[in-house]
Amino acid sequence: MEVIIAKHAGFCFGVKRALQLVEEERKDRQGEVATLGEVIHNPQVVEKLSQAGVKQVGSPEEMKTGTLIISCHGVGPGVKEEAEKAGLEVVDATCPFVARAQELVSLLAREGYEIIIFGDRGHREVTGLEGYGEGRARIVDDIAEVEQLPFCRKLGMVVQTTREIERYQDLLARLGGKCQELRAFNTICEATLKRQKAAVELAGDVDLMLVVGGRNSANTRRLAKVCAETGAEVRHIETAEEISPEWLKGHDRIGITAGASTPQWIIDEVAERLRAKK
Ligand code: SF4
The missing domain is CATH 3.40.50.11270 (Rossmann fold)
Incomplete structure (x- = not known):
């Protein structure tokens, strides 16, 4: 294997x-x-x-x-x-990348923009960002919610640092019809972009993709989602103990990716467990 x-x-x-x-x-x-x-x-x-x-x-x-x-x-x-x-x-x-997004929400509020925060409702980062909007910010969790937004003159947007770039671009395209002026900041961090890109590339080249990280980790769940969207077989696990021998049957190439909050020792344990099964 x-x-x-x-x-x-x-x-x-x-x-x-x-x-x-x-x-x-x-x-x-x-x-x-x-x-x-x-x-x-x-x-x-x-x-x-x-x-x-x-x-x-x-x-x-x-x-x-x-x-x-x-x-x-x-x-x-x-x-x-x-x-x-x-x-x-x-x-x-x-994280300095989150701090930058906070500053941008403050800036948009000071300059009189209505503000969209594209992110997971209830996530600590997103709730924090909303607080910087001086009552002008609203959270959009799903692109379908754009239909409910009222038309406004000045609309600003930031995005949760761990969201997918494709969804951000889709949202951007739709928001154009909801305002006279749109000022959008891509606040997705580089670490997220690199991990998602590398995961998608690998998912297309293996029989099974293991995504390792906390079930409560937004960026890990999103890695699993972008891998699944390639059509790959995907399993989200927190530790090596969760690997079932059933999943590996008939599979010769196994890919591993891990969220930004997953330590190297857990990734190593997962890889070792798989190699021991060959
Ligand atoms: S994923 Fe990491 S680098 Fe990116 S915003 Fe979160 S903590 Fe910062």
Whole structure:
């Protein structure tokens, strides 16, 4: 059996940076260290952090003292300041690509645009971005929702950093008919673009594609989706233990890709498990 790992897979720059900040804080700080929500969407990494003493809180009010780390997905305006006012040390691990999208939403709001945020409703990054819109932003999760939008004079758009470029382009084409002026920013990050492109290329060349990463990870689920759209057989797994021998029957070439929040050790375990089956 041949096992091929996609050219771009696993941890991205923003995730590595966030985890490094968490590890440094845990090592250097006295007292409680907690992340606001999951610092990255990978249950195995979150479990390891918890074993190392890094707690997870749903809001700053859940902490009395200590260090609060903002996840790479970012938060809405004011959250950091509120936590600081409450006496917490705040470490901001927001990915710089998410921070750029936040700045662009602020800019569009200041310049009087109605704002579309193309992203997953309820996702932490998207909820945070909406907060920067000063009441002018609305989330569009699915292209079909464009039909419900009222016509307006000035319309601005940003997109969740992990969305698919093709959907963004489709949406862009449709929004033109909904306003007099359209100002759109492609805020999909390079890591997402590279992982999706490499995954699609590989999916077309193997018998089975394994997509490795948290089931709660938006970018991993999207990798599975773009691979499935090529017509490939696709399985989304979190760990090597989930691989069923049934899936491998009659397959000689297996491809592996992994979300931006999937650590290398999990990718390696999946590859080793497959190679051991030959
Ligand atoms: S996927 Fe992109 S936006 Fe998200 S953390 Fe990684 S580099 Fe940053």
